[in-house]
Amino acid sequence: MREKDILLGNIRAGQPLSMTDRFRLTLMLCGPAILAQLASVLLQFIDASMVGSLGAGPSASIGLVSTSTWLCGGFCIALAQGFSVQVAHLLGANDPAAARNVLRQGILVVTMFSLVLSMLAMGIAGPLPRWLGGEEAIRSDATAYFRMYAAFMPAMQMCFFGATMLQCSGDMKIPSLLDIMMCVLDVIFNFFLIFPTRDVTLFGALVTVPGAGMGVRGAALGTGLAEVITALLTMYFLLVRNRDLAIVHHDGSFTPDRPTLRKAFDITGPLWLQNLVMRGAYIASTLIVAPLGAVAIAANSFAIIAESFCYMPGYGMADAATTLVGQSVGASRREMARSFAQITLVLGVAMMAALAVVMYFTAGSVMSLLSADAEVVALGARCLRLEAFAEAGYAASIVAFGACVGAGNTKVPTLLNLVSVWAVRIVLAIILTPKYGLMGYWIAMFIELNVRGALFVGRISGTKWLNNNLTKN
Numbered sequence: 001m002r003e004k005d006i007l008l009g010n011i012r013a014g015q016p017l018s019m020t021d022r023f024r025l026t027l028m029l030c031g032p033a034i035l036a037q038l039a040s041v042l043l044q045f046i047d048a049s050m051v052g053s054l055g056a057g058p059s060a061s062i063g064l065v066s067t068s069t070w071l072c073g074g075f076c077i078a079l080a081q082g083f084s085v086q087v088a089h090l091l092g093a094n095d096p097a098a099a100r101n102v103l104r105q106g107i108l109v110v111t112m113f114s115l116v117l118s119m120l121a122m123g124i125a126g127p128l129p130r131w132l133g134g135e136e137a138i139r140s141d142a143t144a145y146f147r148m149y150a151a152f153m154p155a156m157q158m159c160f161f162g163a164t165m166l167q168c169s170g171d172m173k174i175p176s177l178l179d180i181m182m183c184v185l186d187v188i189f190n191f192f193l194i195f196p197t198r199d200v201t202l203f204g205a206l207v208t209v210p211g212a213g214m215g216v217r218g219a220a221l222g223t224g225l226a227e228v229i230t231a232l233l234t235m236y237f238l239l240v241r242n243r244d245l246a247i248v249h250h251d252g253s254f255t256p257d258r259p260t261l262r263k264a265f266d267i268t269g270p271l272w273l274q275n276l277v278m279r280g281a282y283i284a285s286t287l288i289v290a291p292l293g294a295v296a297i298a299a300n301s302f303a304i305i306a307e308s309f310c311y312m313p314g315y316g317m318a319d320a321a322t323t324l325v326g327q328s329v330g331a332s333r334r335e336m337a338r339s340f341a342q343i344t345l346v347l348g349v350a351m352m353a354a355l356a357v358v359m360y361f362t363a364g365s366v367m368s369l370l371s372a373d374a375e376v377v378a379l380g381a382r383c384l385r386l387e388a389f390a391e392a393g394y395a396a397s398i399v400a401f402g403a404c405v406g407a408g409n410t411k412v413p414t415l416l417n418l419v420s421v422w423a424v425r426i427v428l429a430i431i432l433t434p435k436y437g438l439m440g441y442w443i444a445m446f447i448e449l450n451v452r453g454a455l456f457v458g459r460i461s462g463t464k465w466l467n468n469n470l471t472k473n
Contacts, residue, residue: 196213
């Protein structure tokens with residue numbers, strides 16, 4: 001048995017874990033997730049640069065609807081977590097049979113939900129760019145991209161669901177490798193779908209490379225095809241290969257029962273509100289930035305992609321926090337849950353702060369990889385250098401939220417996000433953007449991320465966030 005499995009088994013069995021063992025287990029779980037984030041970010045750069053090479057207009061069309069794609073994705077992630085947190089608690093309580101029952105019910109619920117959401121999203125694809133204030137020249141591409149994205153939403157949902165289930169069982173390696181694979185497939189598909197057939201020089205020889213010439217439509221289709229392949233493999237490893245959750249040799253019902261649904265929506269409900277709060281704020285931000293023109297929209301979109309370089313350890317550590325806190329809570333080990341929350345918080349802040357230093361000094365070079373437009377590069381680089389001073393606060397909010405989700409405590413964290421994003425970021429953005437342009441919006445975001453980090457550090461330093469009734473029937 002691997003060391004990671006032994007240490008997780010000690011949590012479930014009530015055995016002691018030294019502080020050294022806790023740090024080691026945390027690093028074992030977050031390591032694969034961080035590597036997957038790294039691969040994802042690097043390949044997003046390649047993906048974005050492919051579209052960026054088409055000019056500021058195509059880039060702006062994707063940037064215009066990107067906040068809406070985040071909103072839809074957030075609903076899918078939140079519903080998956082409503083079931084995966086229950087599974088983490090049940091595995092922590094050494095009840096894999098009950099965990100598999102929750103898994104079965106989750107499969108049915110998330111599949112039905114994603115189909116309905118997909119149809120609704122495709123229905124609004126036409127007027128959405130106009131609602132968001134996009135220029136007439138980019139609306140057609142924006143609609144086509146969002147409609148294609150929406151069509152593949154059920155596959156995306158199963159990627160999220162399968163990955164969170166594997167992670168809550170302690171398996172961070174498989175979902176991380178599959179995430180890397182999905183990014184590689186996305187780039188490969190985009191290479192052939194975005195560009196037309198063209199001649200390229202390869203090792204001194206002229207080679208004709210076939211291409212569909214679909215532009216931004218090809219970018220969305222490439223992502224969708226990568227999601228389908230990844231979803232199938234993710235569910236295979238979950239349902240057939242996972243030691244705790246494989247259901248192929250165990251009987252059970254997929255029909256949802258009331259206690260499981262109630263617990264799922266006790267978790268998911270606040271997370272959906274959180275998604276509306278956060279993604280709704282991002283959509284409001286799009287409305288604020290859109291009147292600034294295509295250069296500002298493209299610079300904003302590319303700067304956000306470039307900034308994601310700093311997110312890697314934060315989200316990897318948040319995944320580890322959710323798993324470790326969830327299993328500790330399920331095993332009724334509150335002190336250990338609090339300890340894991342503190343460990344992941346410190347490590348996440350330290351890693352993101354270190355990467356922020358790198359981002360500050362490489363901002364111009366990174367932006368130049370994403371766009372050939374000099375104005376876009378210069379504006380995006382200024383935004384990134386400012387935001388480098390907010391990454392530590394952002395890290396605190398990301399990791400602390402992951403710990404709270406693991407404990408099943410999502411109501412207060414959602415309220416903290418609501419107050420921070422809407423009362424601080426959006427209000428300041430409305431005041432500052434008309435005066436300072438895109439930099440005004442990023443100044444507002446810089447202030448808000450530091451405020452949010454302070455709020456979450458205050459939350460996680462107490463013990464009330466560990467109080468929940470999710471493990472009780």
